[in-house]
Amino acid sequence: MRFQPALDKIPVYEAGKPIELVVREYGISPDKVIKLASNENPYGVSPKVENAIREAVYKMPLYPDDSYRNLKDALASAHKVDAKNVIQGNGSDQIFDFATRSVLDPGDKILQNGKTFSMYSIYAGQCGAETISVDSVIHDLDLFLDSYKKNSPKIIFICTPCNPIGDALNKDDLFSFLEKISPETMVVVDAAYMEFGKTRDPRKEVQASELISKFPNALYTNTFSKIYGLGGMRIGYGIGNEELIQAFYKLRPPFNVSQLSQLAATIALEDRAFVEEYLKANLKELLRYEAFAKTKGLPYFESYTNFITIELDKARLTSTSLFETLLKEGIILRNLKSYGLNAIRITIGRPEQNDIVLDRLEKLL
Amino acid sequence: MRFQPALDKIPVYEAGKPIELVVREYGISPDKVIKLASNENPYGVSPKVENAIREAVYKMPLYPDDSYRNLKDALASAHKVDAKNVIQGNGSDQIFDFATRSVLDPGDKILQNGKTFSMYSIYAGQCGAETISVDSVIHDLDLFLDSYKKNSPKIIFICTPCNPIGDALNKDDLFSFLEKISPETMVVVDAAYMEFGKTRDPRKEVQASELISKFPNALYTNTFSKIYGLGGMRIGYGIGNEELIQAFYKLRPPFNVSQLSQLAATIALEDRAFVEEYLKANLKELLRYEAFAKTKGLPYFESYTNFITIELDKARLTSTSLFETLLKEGIILRNLKSYGLNAIRITIGRPEQNDIVLDRLEKLL
Numbered sequence: 203m204r205f206q207p208a209l210d211k212i213p214v215y216e217a218g219k220p221i222e223l224v225v226r227e228y229g230i231s232p233d234k235v236i237k238l239a240s241n242e243n244p245y246g247v248s249p250k251v252e253n254a255i256r257e258a259v260y261k262m263p264l265y266p267d268d269s270y271r272n273l274k275d276a277l278a279s280a281h282k283v284d285a286k287n288v289i290q291g292n293g294s295d296q297i298f299d300f301a302t303r304s305v306l307d308p309g310d311k312i313l314q315n316g317k318t319f320s321m322y323s324i325y326a327g328q329c330g331a332e333t334i335s336v337d338s339v340i341h342d343l344d345l346f347l348d349s350y351k352k353n354s355p356k357i358i359f360i361c362t363p364c365n366p367i368g369d370a371l372n373k374d375d376l377f378s379f380l381e382k383i384s385p386e387t388m389v390v391v392d393a394a395y396m397e398f399g400k401t402r403d404p405r406k407e408v409q410a411s412e413l414i415s416k417f418p419n420a421l422y423t424n425t426f427s428k429i430y431g432l433g434g435m436r437i438g439y440g441i442g443n444e445e446l447i448q449a450f451y452k453l454r455p456p457f458n459v460s461q462l463s464q465l466a467a468t469i470a471l472e473d474r475a476f477v478e479e480y481l482k483a484n485l486k487e488l489l490r491y492e493a494f495a496k497t498k499g500l501p502y503f504e505s506y507t508n509f510i511t512i513e514l515d516k517a518r519l520t521s522t523s524l525f526e527t528l529l530k531e532g533i534i535l536r537n538l539k540s541y542g543l544n545a546i547r548i549t550i551g552r553p554e555q556n557d558i559v560l561d562r563l564e565k566l567l
Numbered sequence: 568m569r570f571q572p573a574l575d576k577i578p579v580y581e582a583g584k585p586i587e588l589v590v591r592e593y594g595i596s597p598d599k600v601i602k603l604a605s606n607e608n609p610y611g612v613s614p615k616v617e618n619a620i621r622e623a624v625y626k627m628p629l630y631p632d633d634s635y636r637n638l639k640d641a642l643a644s645a646h647k648v649d650a651k652n653v654i655q656g657n658g659s660d661q662i663f664d665f666a667t668r669s670v671l672d673p674g675d676k677i678l679q680n681g682k683t684f685s686m687y688s689i690y691a692g693q694c695g696a697e698t699i700s701v702d703s704v705i706h707d708l709d710l711f712l713d714s715y716k717k718n719s720p721k722i723i724f725i726c727t728p729c730n731p732i733g734d735a736l737n738k739d740d741l742f743s744f745l746e747k748i749s750p751e752t753m754v755v756v757d758a759a760y761m762e763f764g765k766t767r768d769p770r771k772e773v774q775a776s777e778l779i780s781k782f783p784n785a786l787y788t789n790t791f792s793k794i795y796g797l798g799g800m801r802i803g804y805g806i807g808n809e810e811l812i813q814a815f816y817k818l819r820p821p822f823n824v825s826q827l828s829q830l831a832a833t834i835a836l837e838d839r840a841f842v843e844e845y846l847k848a849n850l851k852e853l854l855r856y857e858a859f860a861k862t863k864g865l866p867y868f869e870s871y872t873n874f875i876t877i878e879l880d881k882a883r884l885t886s887t888s889l890f891e892t893l894l895k896e897g898i899i900l901r902n903l904k905s906y907g908l909n910a911i912r913i914t915i916g917r918p919e920q921n922d923i924v925l926d927r928l929e930k931l932l
Contacts, residue, residue, distance in 0.1 A: 203751055203784060203810070205669050209817040217821050220632035242628050252624040255827075259617040262831060263607050263796040267585035292657055295820050303693070304570050321821070328668070328818055386568055419568060431628040434826025436657075445568070452574040453693055455660050456582050456686070460825055461799025462620075466627060 208308065208330035215324055219534050230532040236558060238549035239534040241365065241395075241509050243431030245483070245552065247466070248476040251432070254469045255462055266461045273464045276471045277439055281422075282411040286444050289451065290467075292458050294394060294425040294438025298359075299325050300450035301390055301421060301440075305356050306331040313355035315341050317367050317541050319392065322359040331356070339543075340369040340503065343379045350383065357388045362408065363395040366538055366547050368505030370399040370406040377416065385419045388446075394425045394438075399506035401481045406506055410441040418443045428508060429477050430470040435463040484508050487550045494560055498567055511538065513545045514567070521546045524566060533559060573673065573695035580689055584899050595897040601923060603914035604899040606730070606760075606874050608796030610848070610917065612831070613841040616797070619834045620827055631826045638829045641836045642804055646787075647776040651809050654816065655824050655832075659759060659790040659803025663724075664690050665815035666755055666786060666805075670721050671696040678720035680706050682732050682906050684757065687724040696721070704908075705734040705868065708744045715748065722753045727773065728760040731903055731912045733870030735764040735771040742781065750784045753811075759790045759803075764871035766846045771871055775806040783808045793873060794842050795835040800828040849873050852915045859925055863932055876903065878910045879932070886911045889931060898924060 218239030225232050238244070246252075270290050278285040291297040298321055302312070308330030314322050316338045323333040334353045336345045341364060350358065363370035376391070383389055391408060400407035410422040421442040427433035437459055440450065459467075470476075491510045495502040501513040514521055521544050525537035536547040548559065583604030590597050603609070611617075635655050643650040656662040663686055667677070673695030679687050681703045688698040699718045701710045706729060715723065728735035741756070748754055756773060765772035775787040786807040792798035802824055805815065824832075835841075856875045860867040866878040879886055886909050890902035901912040913924065 203670065203753060205814045206672070209669065209814055212817045215821045217630065217633040220634075221629070222632040222636070223634075237629070240630050242630065246625060247627045251627070255624050255627070256621045259620050260611060262612045262616070262620070262799050264586070264602070265582065265605050265607065265792070265798045267587040268582040269585075269588075271587070293820070293822060295822075299820060304574065305568065307571070388568060427630070433630045434627050434822075436822060436825045449570045449574055452577045455658070455664060456580045457658060457660075457799075457801055460801045460828055462827055463825055 208328060212324055212327045215320055216540050218536055219529065221534070224529065224532055224534060228530055228532065235532045235534065236551065236555050237534040238551045238555065238559065239536045240433065241428060241507070241549045242433045243428065243480060244549065244555060245431065245480050247431035248470055248473040250473045251466050251469045255466055258462060258465050261461050261465070264461060266457050266459065266464055268456050270459065270464055273459070273468050276468050280471055281409070281441055283414065283441055287414060287441050287447055289440045289447050289454065290459050290464070291438045291440065293427065293436045294392065294423040294440070295321055296458060297423045297438055297440035297450070298322055298390065300453045301357060301388060302326050302329050302331065303453050304449045305388060311353050311355040312357045312359060313346065313349055313353060314359040315361060315364060317364070317543065318359065318361045319365050326357070340367060341371055343371070343375055347379065347382060355387065357390060358383065359390045359392065361392040363399040363406065363506035365395065365507065366511055366536070366541060368503045368507045368509060368511050370506035372405045373408050374405070376408060380417045380420060383419070388419055388421060389417065390421045390423060392423050394423070394428055395507040396424065397429050397477070397481060398484060398508050401485055402506050414442055421446060426467045426470060429480060430467070432463070432466055432470060435460070435466050437463045437467045484550050487553060487556050490556060490560065491548065491550065494563065500567065509547050509549045511545050511547045513543065516544045519567065520544060527566065528562060531562070533562065573693060577689060577692045580685055581905050583901055584894065586899070589894065589897055589899060593895055593897065600897045600899065601916065601920050602899040603916045603920065603924065604901045605798065606793060606872070606914045607798045608793065608845060609914065609920060610796065610845050612796035613835055613838040615838045616831050616834045620831055623827060623830050626826050626830070629826060631822050631824065631829055633821050635824065635829055638824070638833050641833050645836055646774070646806055648779065648806055652779060652806050652812055654805045654812050654819065655829070656803045656805065657823050658792065658801045659757065659788045659805070660686055661823060662788045662803055662805035662815070663687055663755065665818045666722060666753060667691050667694050667696065668818050669814045670753060676718050676720040677722045677724060678711065678714055678718060679724040680726060680729060682908065683724065683726045684730050691722070704732060706736055708736070708740055712744065712747060720752065722755060723748065724755045724757065726757040728764040728771065728871035730760065730872065731874070731876055731901070731906060733868045733872045733874060733876050735768070735871035737770045738773050739770070741773060745782045745785060748784070753784055753786060754782065755786045755788060757788050759788070759793055760872040761789065762794050762842070762846060763849060763873050766850055767871050779807055786811060791832045791835060794845060795832070797828070797831055797835060800831050801825070802828045802832045849915050852918060852921050855921060855925065856913065856915065859928065865932065874912050874914045876910050876912045878908065881909045884932065885909060892931065893927060896927070898927065
């Protein structure tokens with residue numbers, strides 16, 4: 203059988219190692235494993251969500267309300283937009299998929315940062331499109347603009363704050379950049395880590411309502427996987443002008459978010475106290491890692507997220523070797539070798555998890 | 568912004584009306600609503616699954632094990648194939664999406680039954696492909712063969728038992744047909760209702776292992792939404808030869824099935840008694856509807872599923888009018904008008920639900 207030639211070129215996404223793997227491979231008991239590899243919420247999920255899901259198990263047999271009205275109304279209200287500007291996704295991943303498939307033809311181009319979330323390029327590749335990566339580790343909008351002019355990409359992906367580096371753009375800089383982009387070019391602003399960013403520095407805050415009213419070609423995406431602690435439930439969303447959202451709806455499979463997931467997300471939005479407490483604790487613990495890196499003289503990226511990326515001195519230790527040493531002890535971090543960096547990305551854990559990790563790093567680095 | 572021209576032609580999937588809608592529109596209390604519109608399991612889900620999910624809510628923050636090893640091993644064992652032959656989907660819908668996107672170019676064709684599950688055509692349309700529908704209500708493989716020869720489709724979709732009609736092919740007839748199809752043409756056998764079919768007549772049973780070993784171009788798909796009562800959890804799967812499954816993996820988004828969904832599916836597979844009891848009860852109650860239709864002189868399709876499709880005498884009543892009358896009373900059935908039929912599709916409910924529905928139909932028809 204002849205498959206789409208585009209498939210040959212698609213790289214495979216490398217996910218953070220799951221706890222199950224460490225249990226299987228090294229016989230470590232699941233409650234002993236410290237997983238700080240996938241930027242999940244180390245405090246879990248709001249107890250209100252847990253209770254709501256326990257009570258809603260009887261709903262599992264029923265297809266979701268395919269209008270997703272409750273969830274979309276809640277999101278619209280949280281972001282001060284109309285429900286018509288919102289589309290829910292099976293993770294924000296699915297929104298990237300809608301974005302690429304709605305405009306890209308084989309041979310088209312997308313533009314992204316040198317180091318960024320790897321799925322943009324994978325979805326673009328599925329459409330037969332080419333990925334142009336700006337030659338920068340931290341987002342450099344001047345370089346973006348040069349490359350935009352040279353390559354005429356159909357989509358620009360901006361990840362702010364950026365995974366896996368941790369940097370974030372000032373809103374004013376982003377908006378100045380957007381003013382120079384043709385309204386025919388879609389600009390995706392992946393705001394998965396936005397609340398962490400604005401907690402550290404309010405200048406980083408990009409609000410969906412302001413973004414889409416000023417730039418009809420912009421798409422704001424966000425996720426319930428990070429601050430809301432629902433990574434396992436697969437819920438993200440996109441906010442954009444109505445024409446864009448309607449195009450995405452043409453590509454949306456029915457029931458694209460599960461019954462329990464949409465409920466979990468709707469309840470999670472209501473428990474703002476849970477989120478605020480996490481944001482505060484995260485920043486406090488993040489600063490411990492930065493202090494550690496400073497003391498050790500290790501280069502790190504100032505982080506506006508719930509993780510920190512630390513570069514290693516290659517002569518002494520590769521990220522792969524550090525990653526593997528810790529994996530065998532049941533500590534799962536993220537090796538950034540596949541991003542072309544001799545660096546390790548550590549999700550900021552709970553204080554007691556960070557104590558253990560910092561203690562081990564102190565000895566190993 | 569210029570969107571893919573293929574998007575213009577995509578019809579919108581019409582889902583069964585959710586309970587939430589009836590509650591909103593007609594102020595009927597949710598526990599008074601009888602929803603027999605989406606072929607969900609009216610007995611719900613296995614209590615073992617409910618318990619497992621209640622206990623697993625703490626897993627919501629964690630991304631699933633992206634290898635889906637537990638679920639795939641369980642499916643491989645249930646279907647006597649290798650885990651390499653299995654891919655999980657966010658509903659079997661997602662498997663159809665993988666199938667179409669892996670081979671279809673704009674201008675290509677797919678072949679399907681005259682009346683069939685509407686998503687095949689929607690996914691094909693997203694690829695810019697054309698849908699050729701055989702001019703038959705019940706699958707007619709001779710007509711399929713004629714059309715196949717004339718149109719050279721890249722994919723043939725066979726839905727057996729078939730939604731929304733209820734008919735099923737004998738396995739021997741299907742296999743004779745498959746022998747006449749080029750190995751370059753993918754044949755998708757959508758077996759979502761297979762267990763209902765084989766319960767009524769063992770000749771209808773198509774086993775995944777036999778299908779894919781005899782026909783490397785065949786893809787078997789199934790779902791947890793029907794017999795396992797997990798419609799709201801969005802889990803389906805495809806079974807095919809390794810080359811096919813590997814191509815699909817290139818298109819699979821990471822974490823495509825939620826943490827709780829994969830757990831629910833894995834546990835559901837273990838509770839065979841729950842399924843067997845449902846299959847027995849379903850057939851018994853289905854025969855009540857067939858007897859009713861016979862008595863009334865209403866044409867119906869002998870059903871190998873958990874629903875029955877009854878045609879209405881247009882002169883007396885349209886399906887739209889019957890549908891709307893009952894909707895206002897809190898009884899949700901499926902109007903098949905959009906399929907070009909003056910017919911109503913009724914999911915076989917629990918005995919007490921069927922009592923009420925049959926009583927109303929007795930008076931209205």
